Amino acid sequence: MSAAFRGARYCWMNGEIVETDKALVSAMEPIYLGIFEGIKAYVEGDILGEGNLNIFQWKPHIDRLWRSAAVDGLQIPYTKDQLLEAVRETIRANGFRSNVYIQPRVWPRAGAEEAVHVVIPVWKFETLLGKGNPRFGARRRFMVSSWRRIASDALPPQAKSWANYANSALAAREAKRCGYDGAIFLDNRGFVSEAPGACIMTVRDGRVITPPVSASILESVTRNTFLEFIPRDLGIPVEVRDITRVELYASDEAFLCGTGAEVTPITSIDDIELGGEYPGPITTRIAEHYADILSGRVKKPGWLTPV
Ligand code: PMP
Secondary structure (H helix, E strand, O other): OOOHHHHOOOEEEEEEEHHHHHHHOOOOOOHHOOOEEEEEEEEOOOOOOOEEEEEHHHHHOOOOOOHHHHHHHOOOOOOOHHHHHHHHHHHHHOOOOOOEEEEOEEEEOOOOOEEEEEEEOEEEOOOOOOOOOOOOOOOOOOEEEEEEOOOOOOOOOOEEEEOOOHHHHHHHHHHOOOOOOEEEEEEOOOOEOOOOOOOEEEOOOOOEEEEHHHHHHOOOOOHHHHHHHHHHHHHHOOOEEEOOHHHHOOOEEEEEEEEEOOEEEOOEOEEEEOOOOOOOOOOHHHHHHHHHHHHHOOOOOOOOOOO
């Protein structure tokens, strides 16, 4: 079983540290109404090593958890600072000194009108980033999914609800069944939307292009971060606009961005190879700079919160 389904030895549940195996709930939980966040903490100085951890973009992630809760009518009975302390406690309880994924989850309690469960599982993950990391350049064949991304007037992708991931799973499973490594959704208008668990950015003629929030995407913390540092730090122009399917095929480079995906280069889409060089030079520059930000080597006030 993968780490994502096992979790670490300890998690935080409704105010206390408990063994993950003993973090039990009723079989009657209203599981269709849960929300969550996906956050990462990276090792300071060298993200491929061990040492002190910093949480990346804590504030926008925790603010989005509150927004998702508001959309689904859930009241979180803790402050944002209490949850930050809870994350720190959970990481310390597990003794982690390498990169950690943190997934705060909130859902209504069985039989209680207003009360919710707040649970914070954590687990270690292997990054794709960092100097000389061989995982980064692996070949990845993607397909355009036959499933459309959920429309924001039906099930809003802007709220990070578990229910949205049923749509994601359809596309991911279809891709796997068809022998691909991943899927790209079109939105209900037929424009490029996002991947099942990440945003997409393309590169054409030296410009980075990414779909707007109105293309049924999650308002990604990583995407917002990239929109800020790519033009400012790397001098590469960025466009936020609709992308057609044919434009996607005509990209010089494409990559996924997200907390989980970090920077995941894409080799081909529907078996059409993108550009000449893989991973592309702009994708590689962005990934290297991002790794320097995550490790704290490039200073960004407020983006890293010590564990
Ligand atoms: N879209 C979807 C559907 C996702 O699940 C994620 C991962 N949270 C993203 C985009 C990227 O968002 P973020 O950068 O905030 O992790």
